[in-house]
Amino acid sequence: MMNWFISLAHAANEVPAPATPATPAAPSIIAQLFPLIFLIVIFYFLLIRPQQQRQKKQTELLNSIQKGDKVVTIGGIHGTVTQVDDEAVLLEVDKNTKIRLSKSAIAGKE
Numbered sequence: 001m002m003n004w005f006i007s008l009a010h011a012a013n014e015v016p017a018p019a020t021p022a023t024p025a026a027p028s029i030i031a032q033l034f035p036l037i038f039l040i041v042i043f044y045f046l047l048i049r050p051q052q053q054r055q056k057k058q059t060e061l062l063n064s065i066q067k068g069d070k071v072v073t074i075g076g077i078h079g080t081v082t083q084v085d086d087e088a089v090l091l092e093v094d095k096n097t098k099i100r101l102s103k104s105a106i107a108g109k110e
Helices: 003-014 029-063
Strands: 069-075 077-085 088-094 098-103 106-109
Touching: 029 106, 069 088
Parallel strands: none
Antiparallel strands: 069 077, 069 106, 077 088, 088 098
C-alpha cells in the first residue's frame, strides 16, 4: 500500500514532455478585414449618409428662396424676404424694419 503512495507521489512530480504545439491556420485576409468593413458600413449608414441628405435639403432650400417667402432664421427670427442676392437676403421683420442676413442663416420656410 505504501509503495502505491510513493509511486503516486513520484508520478505527480514528473513533468510530461511538452507536446509540439500544432500551428493554427492563419485566418484568411477576408476574415481579418470583415470587422473593419462592417464598421465602415455602419458609420456610413448611421452618420455620413444622413448628414449628406440634410446638407442636400438645406442647399435646395437656400436655392429656392424667392422674394415674398416667409422664412425662419437659425436664431428664431421670423420674417418675409424682400430681396435675394447670391449670398444674402433682406428680411422684413416688421414695418420699416429690415435686416440683411446671410443665406446660410435661414433655417426653413414657414
